[in-house]
Amino acid sequence: MNKIKLIVIALIAVFGLTNCEGDKGEPGVNILGNTAEFTVNFNDSNEFTYLFSDNNIEVLESDAVLVYRSEQSISDPTGPIDVWKLLPETIYFDNGDILTYSFDHTFRDVRIFIDGNFDLSTLTPEYYQNQLFRVVVVPSDFANNPNNDLQTYESLMQEASKKGFQIDRKL
Template sequence: MKKYFTVLLLAIFGLIAFSCNDRNDDVVVNDQDTYPKMTDITGSFNAGNDYTIAQGISIADTDVVLVYRNINSGNSNGTVWQLLPKTEFLEGGRELDYNFLFDTSRIEVFTEGNFDQSTVSATEATTYLNNQRFRLVLVPASQGKNANLDYNDYNSVIKFYNIPDRK
């Protein structure tokens, strides 16, 4: 009888201990619809498009867009990606800024200058305005939180987010 009493006492003690346990565990949410991805856009900046290239996207309102400009297009030394925003310093004290805006459904990459952009030379237009290629990297903000990551280094970014590079 003493053996049954001990088992019963242990069972009651276990039930009480389990029910009194703090069950306010942190909830881990696995967001299945958000993942790092990238896409490329190419376009030319001109007065007709208000020096803006637009692209539709679909991201959560907590996600982040990184935009890189290919600054080595047409060069046999390989592709070099530069993070925006970026200012290019032209002759005569002129500055041409590349920047972007985004929301959950659209991104706009645009140029602004401290001069009338329609006055660029043909060589400058070829280098800075015509057939510009940009890489949009869409990443969940939660994945990069507190990350020790140099976002200026495109290769580090795609490695961190495990995004296959497009050659």
């Protein structure tokens, strides 16, 4: 209970400072949200489910939680670039099988899971091993604005930048 009180006080302080002026009248940095990145190995023993919880990410019950999965990695001279897709994500196979990556959350944790219309133990490892995810926590009024494109992680970052916000990355 004390941890929750501390988190609420910290969030009030952070959001209270978002409207402060910086040096020479320049706007201060607004913290829009937090990001965490991690790799998951799904299997029969964890029932193709992963529970993510990070005490360093502060979440209010009213915040929006977005989860992205890295669909592929593109080669670039500066290093590989991940291509992120917003969950839920559905994959349709030629044989009629349907695979869905999805999630649910509370203000304490995020549960990421795979579901399908077939026996998931028959999946090839590329669909359940070494799956890279990003969890992004943003205030709900930003996430619910229909003018903000949140479909990819890159578009989320661009929308935040346009509005002068910053997303803390805890990678």
